Amino acid sequence: MTKTDQAETIEPSSAAADDEPILRVEGVHVQFGRQAVLRDINLEVPRGQTLAIIGESGCGKTVLLKTLIGLVRPTVGKVWFQGKDLANLSETELSDLRTRYGFVFQQAALFDSMSVARNVVFPLVRHQRKTQQELNEVVAARLAEVGLPESAARKKPAELSGGMRKRVGLARALAMNPEVVLYDEPTTGLDPIMSDVINELIIRCRKRYPVTSIVVTHDMHTARKVPDRVVMLYPLMRLKHDEPQIIFDGPPDALDDCKDRRVCQFVRGEAGERLMEMREQAERVS
């Protein structure tokens, strides 16, 4: 069989695999003790899409993000990665699968005891056999990609600013050429300029590599600029029993046209009835 024949044979199945969403969340409930955080979440993320999950603090965005990589196990429901149910995987299989993800943590979660260079190549050292020379090349390339000087490689995370830490976190997440990159509030705690630098890096990363990105944020600038699609979660405690937790799912442009009062409030950053609630609570306490 010639190479062309092989390609022809493989093409239909790979095309079918491409049609399948890379991540699928089916009826996911997450509960910690008596506190329910997520209820009946259904979501499909097509390959190559950049999805932003927005919502106010405590609505379960980070929990949903961690559920997608198996760091939090759903109380009910399933999470599928390319047709594989994460709950059915053994510990080793799940560890192997996670090498196909990159995760940028809110506070970067760099390993304090290691240098920046060691942090960046940590997944490579764990999973691939590379010479020191190759590792050095990866460090230099990844740091250059996120706009950090080579001299930063020798520093410890404690010596870096918040923005630099986030960029090292991004460099580490990209080290294994992941298929999915998960960003947990990538711009929180950064000045507007550095926030925009991070936004640009996320966009550039998507253009350069065929990655699917999921960005959890409550920064509306990021939510408008970075994704192809926005999903908004609402805190469970503010919902009635039968109301869905996802209150918006659409392109970022549609956020401003949305008629839902809760979405409008969030997009405009209006406290609304929250101030009244706080006042009533203060009166009750006094």
Next chain:
Amino acid sequence: MDADPQSSTTDARSSGVVDALADWVSDVGAVAVNWIVGIGEVVLFALRTMRWMVTRLPARETLLPSFYQIGVLSLPVVALTGTFIGMILAVQSYSQFRLLHLETRLGGVINISLVRELGPVLAATMLAGRVGSSMAAELGTMRVTEQIDALSSMGANPIHYLVVPRFLGCLVMIPALTVMADFMGVAGGWFYSTVLLDIDKHHYWENSQKVVNGFDLFGGVFKSLFFGAAIALVSCHRGFHCDPGAEGVGRAATSAFVASFVLILILNLQIDIFLDSLYYYLWPQGVSFL
């Protein structure tokens, strides 16, 4: 029809007592359940650690720093404690033995106490204080700052990467620390007794040799292995299940030491009972200590 006010007061009082009793039973039940859950969690944690130990040993670059941190850096404090305990034993026992004109038997008493009990227990206590708390605080901080989640997200198993090296470090280094505590304690006791209290050196050693045998030394070192394993597992477990915030990390460090110390005492008693039974099984004629 109007209710009798006196009977309604009595009813209210008895229902109050029943409620209080129910609350008490519920509280005791909750404590018992929490204990059982806690023990179950530690056992599962230990089993997962054992499974990783037999499936894949950690890399040298994670193992050697653990050995250095646990063993080499603990040596000075263990040696110092051992020396002073040996000398204190001499100070405390001397006046009693002198009344009976048995000063030369002091060596036997000091050395058997050190080799069988004080050496292993003190080395383990120092390890729990110095290393156990620090492991719980370090892993607790890693938990709070999501570093443990970061490890998992990169396909590295946190138990394999963080717990197994610390467990092996404690297991391998504690016998050496115990021997060091024994040696320094014996040396400290000898120095104080023979140099400062002027007890005859020859008889001091002769009596020591009659009382302390190889089984005592083995028993002390054997016990220390269990202490080391308990310290590593309890401390790592506390760190892994640390509550959020600085307070949570502090509480994890404190509770790691307290739980390790209690476990050392319980294990010590159990293993002593076992070793005594084993000794009299192997040598039924027993041994005369004095």
